[in-house]
Amino acid sequence: MTRWSPRAAGPAGSPEVIVVGAGVIGAATAFHLTRLGVRDVLVLDRGAAGSGMSCRSSALVRMHYTFPAEVELALRSDAMFEEWPELTGRPCCIRRTGFVRIVRPGEEAALRANVAMQRSLGARAELIDAAGLHELAPAMYAGDVECAAWEPEGGYGDGAVVAGDLLAAARDRGAAYRPNTQVSSLLTSPGRVTGVALADGERIYAGTVLLAAGVWSPPLLRTAGVTLPIETELHKVAVLAHDRWEGAPVACIDSVSQTYFRPERAGAMTLVGSFTGPRGADPDQVGNTASAEDVALLVKAASHRVPALADTGIAGGVTGVYDMTPDARPMLGEVPGLDGLVVAAGFSGMGFKIAPAVGEAIAGLIAGPPPGSVGIAPFRPGRFADGAPIEPPYPYSDD
Numbered sequence: 157m158t159r160w161s162p163r164a165a166g167p168a169g170s171p172e173v174i175v176v177g178a179g180v181i182g183a184a185t186a187f188h189l190t191r192l193g194v195r196d197v198l199v200l201d202r203g204a205a206g207s208g209m210s211c212r213s214s215a216l217v218r219m220h221y222t223f224p225a226e227v228e229l230a231l232r233s234d235a236m237f238e239e240w241p242e243l244t245g246r247p248c249c250i251r252r253t254g255f256v257r258i259v260r261p262g263e264e265a266a267l268r269a270n271v272a273m274q275r276s277l278g279a280r281a282e283l284i285d286a287a288g289l290h291e292l293a294p295a296m297y298a299g300d301v302e303c304a305a306w307e308p309e310g311g312y313g314d315g316a317v318v319a320g321d322l323l324a325a326a327r328d329r330g331a332a333y334r335p336n337t338q339v340s341s342l343l344t345s346p347g348r349v350t351g352v353a354l355a356d357g358e359r360i361y362a363g364t365v366l367l368a369a370g371v372w373s374p375p376l377l378r379t380a381g382v383t384l385p386i387e388t389e390l391h392k393v394a395v396l397a398h399d400r401w402e403g404a405p406v407a408c409i410d411s412v413s414q415t416y417f418r419p420e421r422a423g424a425m426t427l428v429g430s431f432t433g434p435r436g437a438d439p440d441q442v443g444n445t446a447s448a449e450d451v452a453l454l455v456k457a458a459s460h461r462v463p464a465l466a467d468t469g470i471a472g473g474v475t476g477v478y479d480m481t482p483d484a485r486p487m488l489g490e491v492p493g494l495d496g497l498v499v500a501a502g503f504s505g506m507g508f509k510i511a512p513a514v515g516e517a518i519a520g521l522i523a524g525p526p527p528g529s530v531g532i533a534p535f536r537p538g539r540f541a542d543g544a545p546i547e548p549p550y551p552y553s554d555d
């Protein structure tokens with residue numbers, strides 16, 4: 157485990173750690189750094205906390221993953237969400253509606269194996285059949301479901317709230333924050349990163365720079381000569397004025413309809429999101445409104461699972477951009493060949509629910525890991541260059 161010498165590269169008075177990006181990941185890391193005693197943390201964001209993709213997140217919370225370390229990150233985060241008021245001093249931030257995972261026909265054996273793995277790690281996950289699904293969620297069509305995974309404590313949160321809570325708690329413990337501050341490049345000396353240059357020409361030096369700029373990370377990495385395989389992927393979300401759920405509304409990821417959905421505003425509305433989208437979108441150029449045509453396609457697909465959605469009122473549609481890696485898992489850790497540079501990016505559409513635990517693990521990499529933090533070695537950024545992408549034992553065809 158590396159421990160850098162804070163301030164080794166910067167003049168006295170410079171921060172120990174600069175965090176670029178105040179989304180859920182940067183804010184979580186700043187929070188945990190201050191908990192680990194690193195008080196001299198400076199968080200920079202070109203906008204405001206949570207104003208990147210965190211505020212556009214559907215923010216589902218679930219433990220259902222196919223790779224054990226992902227489950228561990230989700231579990232560790234969920235424990236922190238559960239004790240949010242004690243941890244951050246802010247109100248509880250997760251609505252626990254329950255969560256259902258439905259896979260494609262023929263992939264039920266993988267579903268069973270994954271639920272067994274999740275349970276062995278401590279997740280509250282169960283297998284249910286069609287009758288069980290109908291009982292839990294009568295609004296959902298269960299006729300094509302042989303078995304599904306059910307998490308009674310799954311649900312959803314709010315990315316902007318979580319980023320704001322964590323940043324505020326970090327500032328309570330001494331972290332400094334500069335919103336509306338754009339980093340234009342990383343500063344380097346041979347073999348290490350020494351700080352950042354701002355768009356107005358100011359230079360700030362530090363022993364460690366954490367790059368947590370989400371979809372905006374690759375261009376900043378390139379300023380230090382680093383190319384990591386992160387591509388953008390455009391996603392659409394329909395916002396439906398739907399309050400006619402039979403029974404209590406639940407959150408769901410459904411591989412058959414290739415949609416996910418969850419209640420919004422305590423069930424008065426429903427969000428429906430897409431599984432895939434076109435690659436290569438410029439996050440600064442795509443608008444944040446999904447077209448009526450896109451929304452109609454989402455509603456049509458999701459109404460296979462929840463027929464009542466077919467004649468619901470449409471409140472609107474939003475867009476967001478995922479930062480995709482080749483194995484659809486994040487890159488977490490030191491950037492090979494550049495001491496002092498840590499990256500936490502490439503979350504591939506899963507960053508909200510694991511943010512508190514990722515922040516703890518990244519802070520632990522810098523300041524020494526606290527008890528219970530999750531090992532993130534499998535997510536090391538160099539794995540693709542080494543030809544060692546993550547390969548879960550029981551993947552789904554659309555995982």
Ligand SMILES: Cc1cc2nc3c(=O)[nH]c(=O)nc-3n(C[C@H](O)[C@H](O)[C@H](O)COP(=O)(O)OP(=O)(O)OC[C@H]3O[C@@H](n4cnc5c(N)ncnc54)[C@H](O)[C@@H]3O)c2cc1C
Pocket residue numbers: 176177178179180181182200201202203204205206207208209210211212213214215216217315337338339340368369370371372373376391392393429475476477478500501503504505506507508509510
């Ligand atoms: C439509 C959508 C649905 C999603 N649904 C889910 C879900 O259901 N569950 C889940 O777990 N995850 C979900 N995600 C993924 C999750 O929201 C993201 O992985 C997570 O919010 C990313 O957080 P971040 O901190 O890495 O990035 P961001 O929130 O994008 O934060 C990056 C920050 O960096 C700042 N920044 C960028 N460039 C610079 C610069 N040059 N200088 C200074 N600051 C800069 C930005 O202003 C921004 O605030 C979804 C994402 C989208 C888009």
